[in-house]
Amino acid sequence: MGLIEEALRKSTQQRKGSVRGNGALSAARAGRSAVVESTIRQYLAAPVDREAMHRNRILNTVGDVSVTRAYKILRTRVMHRLGANGWHSVGITGTTVGEGKTLTAVNLALALAQDVNNWVFLVDLDLQRPRVGTYLGMRYEHGLTDYLTGQAEFSQIVYDVSIPRLAVIPNARSVEFSSELLLSPHMSDFLHFLQTEPPRRIVVFDMPPLLASDDVLAFAPRVDSFLLVVSQGQTARRTLSNAKEMLREINVMGVVLNRSTERNDSPYY
Numbered sequence: 001m002g003l004i005e006e007a008l009r010k011s012t013q014q015r016k017g018s019v020r021g022n023g024a025l026s027a028a029r030a031g032r033s034a035v036v037e038s039t040i041r042q043y044l045a046a047p048v049d050r051e052a053m054h055r056n057r058i059l060n061t062v063g064d065v066s067v068t069r070a071y072k073i074l075r076t077r078v079m080h081r082l083g084a085n086g087w088h089s090v091g092i093t094g095t096t097v098g099e100g101k102t103l104t105a106v107n108l109a110l111a112l113a114q115d116v117n118n119w120v121f122l123v124d125l126d127l128q129r130p131r132v133g134t135y136l137g138m139r140y141e142h143g144l145t146d147y148l149t150g151q152a153e154f155s156q157i158v159y160d161v162s163i164p165r166l167a168v169i170p171n172a173r174s175v176e177f178s179s180e181l182l183l184s185p186h187m188s189d190f191l192h193f194l195q196t197e198p199p200r201r202i203v204v205f206d207m208p209p210l211l212a213s214d215d216v217l218a219f220a221p222r223v224d225s226f227l228l229v230v231s232q233g234q235t236a237r238r239t240l241s242n243a244k245e246m247l248r249e250i251n252v253m254g255v256v257l258n259r260s261t262e263r264n265d266s267p268y269y
């Protein structure tokens with residue numbers, strides 16, 4: 001997969017050349033003390049539905065240890081890269097539909113939140129095909145697009161899902177002009193609000209595919225780094241080739257191979 005290697009090589013060079021984000025964050029991480037929960041704001045309650053989670057293959061309800069282990073490996077590698085570069089946000093994208101981006105985003109967020117050193121925000125940034133709330137079986141009224149269109153306050157869209165160290169910002173309605181909304185002043189306010197939240201926060205953005213809209217490219221300058229989800233037997237070489245130019249414009253920290261046929265003792269992914 002020459003294209004992916006090329007994207008990774010480029011992002012490694014970028015990492016060496018410039019460090020984005022908050023340098024103090026990595027210094028704090030080096031101390032490795034747990035997030036003090038009492039310093040964290042209270043959010044609206046929207047408990048998850050464990051049956052829905054199980055149906056949707058979400059961690060904490062999946063008994064398969066190889067799945068859990070695979071996400072822990074992914075989590076640790078993501079944490080290393082975030083920490084080493086002073087980054088605190090990661091966008092999950094891919095080239096085309098149905099590759100497993102949302103499943104990866106939700107499970108990565110859960111795995112990150114299992115580490116007591118992290119505080120995680122999981123944000124549904126697929127404004128046209130929002131699924132995060134559904135995958136978790138959440139019941140809620142307002143979502144991110146309501147905030148972006150001025151119909152809800154920040155306090156009405158951030159949810160406490162009764163999973164320690166995790167807050168979820170889902171979407172309730174899909175919108176047509178998604179890239180315009182992603183660049184709107186409301187979105188800047190939203191990101192600013194997240195930045196004023198607890199230290200050692202990690203923001204996981206579930207995003208649409210690169211080739212479906214200009215959303216990822218439009219939002220890329222506001223995300224520290226990206227994970228590219230590639231689905232074995234599904235993502236075509238030609239599709240990757242079509243995404244070549246776009247991959248050059250985003251900072252890819254790594255590639256997740258989803259639906260890998262290598263199971264037995266090795267990780268699910």
Ligand SMILES: Nc1ncnc2c1ncn2[C@@H]1O[C@H](COP(=O)(O)OP(=O)(O)OP(=O)(O)O)[C@@H](O)[C@H]1O
Nearest residue numbers: 056057096097098099100101102103104129258259
């Ligand atoms: N590794 C996997 N094993 C089994 N099923 C999977 C796997 N990854 C994803 N799926 C299933 O494939 C479907 C699509 O997954 P998901 O919604 O995460 O993809 P997506 O890339 O976010 O799609 P979209 O482009 O529509 O946002 C879901 O039903 C999900 O449960």
Ligand SMILES: [Mg+2]
Nearest residue numbers: 101102126131
């Ligand atoms: Mg999705």
